[in-house]
Amino acid sequence: IKCWVSRCLRCDKRKPLQNVALKKPTVQSSTSSPPFLSSKAVDGYKNGNIRGAGFSHTKEETNPWWRVDLLAVYKVNAVTIINRQDCCSERILGVEIRIGDSLDQSGNQNPRCGIIESLDGTPTYTFHCNEMEGRYINVFMPAPLRVLTLCEVEVFASLPGIAVLSSGICGSCLFLFV
Numbered sequence: 001i002k003c004w005v006s007r008c009l010r011c012d013k014r015k016p017l018q019n020v021a022l023k024k025p026t027v028q029s030s031t032s033s034p035p036f037l038s039s040k041a042v043d044g045y046k047n048g049n050i051r052g053a054g055f056s057h058t059k060e061e062t063n064p065w066w067r068v069d070l071l072a073v074y075k076v077n078a079v080t081i082i083n084r085q086d087c088c089s090e091r092i093l094g095v096e097i098r099i100g101d102s103l104d105q106s107g108n109q110n111p112r113c114g115i116i117e118s119l120d121g122t123p124t125y126t127f128h129c130n131e132m133e134g135r136y137i138n139v140f141m142p143a144p145l146r147v148l149t150l151c152e153v154e155v156f157a158s159l160p161g162i163a164v165l166s167s168g169i170c171g172s173c174l175f176l177f178v
């Protein structure tokens with residue numbers, strides 16, 4: 001017999017949302033040279049030093065972009081972009097974070113969560129996406145002759161239908177189909 005059951009969750013403020021982008025499939029509009037693969041932006045290595053080549057890097061082109069496939073539709077709470085730190089930090093200016101399920105125009109026309117409009121002196125930029133839903137996260141630079149380089153992109157998200165153990169919804173209930 002199948003039925004819906006619910007289980008109320010114990011409040012656990014210590015458990016943060018997971019970075020669901022880690023080691024997921026990625027692609028970018030071009031790759032400047034072999035060490036700078038799109039996957040370097042989800043390899044978990046956040047030190048933006050060129051010697052470690054822990055970042056992705058497109059060729060200089062018009063409208064460069066990068067995308068991660070989360071392999072399922074998630075509710076996105078926040079996206080963090082960690083910029084390269086050894087040089088060229090201004091290259092990140094103007095990038096847009098796009099979230100959705102469409103691959104029209106490579107996913108770059110999905111709804112926008114955020115844009116980096118100014119350099120704030122840190123390599124880390126976090127955008128709150130208010131549970132926007134989508135399978136694809138694009139980082140899109142809508143400008144001519146630009147290089148897109150990303151040290152790390154982290155996506156903090158949960159699967160729809162599964163309650164989140166975060167401080168905001170302590171005491172909510174989890175529904176299971178058994």
Ligand SMILES: [Ca+2]
Nearest residue numbers: 040045054151
């Ligand atoms: Ca990295």
